[in-house]
Amino acid sequence: MSSAKLLDVVGILQFLQWPSGEKYLPAQVHDEKGFKNVVKQVSKAAGHSVTGGTTLAFGLLLREIHRMQFLLGDPSEDPPPDTPQWVVGSPLEMRWMDIVFAAIATVL
Amino acid sequence: MQKKGLQGLVFENALKKDLRSPEYIGKGKGKAKAAYIEPSSDEDEALGEDDSSSEDDEMEVEENVDKEEEGKVDGSVEEGDREEDAEGEREDESEVVGETGGCEDQVHEEMAANGAQDEDGKPPTTPPSTPRSSRHGSPEAHPGPAGSHQPEPSELTWLSPHPSPRLRAHPSSEPTSDRGATSSSTPDIDSPVANHSTPDNMVRYLRTLSDEKVYVEFINALLAVEGFNSVCLMPTLICVKLNIHLLVIGKTT
Numbered sequence: 001m002s003s004a005k006l007l008d009v010v011g012i013l014q015f016l017q018w019p020s021g022e023k024y025l026p027a028q029v030h031d032e033k034g035f036k037n038v039v040k041q042v043s044k045a046a047g048h049s050v051t052g053g054t055t056l057a058f059g060l061l062l063r064e065i066h067r068m069q070f071l072l073g074d075p076s077e078d079p080p081p082d083t084p085q086w087v088v089g090s091p092l093e094m095r096w097m098d099i100v101f102a103a104i105a106t107v108l
Numbered sequence: 109m110q111k112k113g114l115q116g117l118v119f120e121n122a123l124k125k126d127l128r129s130p131e132y133i134g135k136g137k138g139k140a141k142a143a144y145i146e147p148s149s150d151e152d153e154a155l156g157e158d159d160s161s162s163e164d165d166e167m168e169v170e171e172n173v174d175k176e177e178e179g180k181v182d183g184s185v186e187e188g189d190r191e192e193d194a195e196g197e198r199e200d201e202s203e204v205v206g207e208t209g210g211c212e213d214q215v216h217e218e219m220a221a222n223g224a225q226d227e228d229g230k231p232p233t234t235p236p237s238t239p240r241s242s243r244h245g246s247p248e249a250h251p252g253p254a255g256s257h258q259p260e261p262s263e264l265t266w267l268s269p270h271p272s273p274r275l276r277a278h279p280s281s282e283p284t285s286d287r288g289a290t291s292s293s294t295p296d297i298d299s300p301v302a303n304h305s306t307p308d309n310m311v312r313y314l315r316t317l318s319d320e321k322v323y324v325e326f327i328n329a330l331l332a333v334e335g336f337n338s339v340c341l342m343p344t345l346i347c348v349k350l351n352i353h354l355l356v357i358g359k360t361t
Contacts, residue, residue, distance in 0.1 A: 006310045018304040021295030050330045052310065056300060058326065059317030066318065101322045108329060 009053030011045025013038060016057035025064045027086035035061075035096060043103040050107060061100050068092040 009017040015026055016038075028034040039061065046054035068090045072079060079088050295301045303313035314327055 006307055007304070018300045018310075021299045021301040023296035023299060050326065052314075052330065055314050055327055055330050056317075059314050059323060060300070062318035062320060062323055097320065101320070104322050104326050108326065 006052030008051040009056070010051075011041075012053045012057050013041060016042065016060050017053065018056065023082075024067075024084055024087050025060060027084075029061070029064060030068075030086045030090040030092055032091065032096070035092070036099060039099050039103045043106055046107045048107060054107060058100055058104055062097060065092045065094060065097055065100075069094055 007018055014020065015022060015029075029038055042054060042057040042061075045057075068087070069092075071083070071087070300313070304310050311327070311331070315324075317323070
């Protein structure tokens with residue numbers, strides 16, 4: 001498999017591409033409406049072809065939801081010092097994964 | 109004698125006194141006064157008793173002149189004492205100056221030896237009349253190698269140290285936004301940019317993002333489309349198990 005296919009990120013938002021160096025996704029993802037819009041844009045860019053960029057975008061969205069649920073081992077403890085404020089108060093829940101799964105199903 | 113006048117008598121008497129006591133010749137007026145032999149009272153009495161002779165008259169005149177001269181001499185002697193005292197003071201001052209000058213020379217020599225002399229060649233500001241012991245007793249008087257020149261308060265204002273480059277380039281002076289930018293520019297180890305060097309790393313990274321079944325199928329679809337051997341990207345133990353299973357299935361079938 002060529003790396004060019006994996007690097008194909010046409011139409012994908014910049015923070016979901018390979019050059020992104022951020023640990024967490026931006027604040028617009030940590031909102032229900034914004035999250036749905038981002039998933040819609042990724043599925044629209046993917047169309048009906050699976051590319052490395054779309055795979056990376058869906059994977060980052062799923063990881064962000066998973067992180068928000070397991071970021072803190074104990075809810076009463078303080079988050080790590082480098083954690084952004086929108087991540088600490090993020091409303092992402094596990095049920096939002098279904099939105100991503102539905103988008104993946106449309107691409108496949 | 110009277111024709112000669114008073115001045116002539118004075119002159120002659122002065123000559124006689126000089127000849128009479130050669131010990132005090134050229135030793136100053138003050139010493140001459142001390143060495144002056146006053147006429148004895150016997151002579152005065154004798155002179156007073158015998159007034160008939162011309163010599164006695166002459167001696168009387170001379171005595172009167174001596175008395176007058178003595179008064180003058182006393183006055184002049186007092187003046188001479190003052191002058192001598194003044195001269196002595198001048199000599200003392202010159203001696204003191206000579207000593208202090210010697211001290212200056214010594215101080216200059218010490219400064220030259222220490223290499224701490226002023227660049228302008230100015231003498232030290234310590235007054236020369238200051239006693240040497242007091243100057244050497246105070247630590248400020250010693251010409252130090254680094255701070256030999258004691259700057260005046262006005263000099264201190266314009267000799268203030270320049271801000272060092274280290275202070276100008278202090279990290280605390282940098283804006284916090286730059287620090288935030290630098291921290292944000294550093295890629296995280298879990299970020300995509302840190303895991304897209306090779307295709308193998310990219311596929312491994314995609315698999316670490318989520319282990320949900322739907323997403324795993326999506327990755328497999330991606331790899332199947334490109335004909336990529338996804339099995340080889342799995343850990344070695346899984347590959348070995350799959351190969352064993354394939355072998356078993358092949359044998360059974």
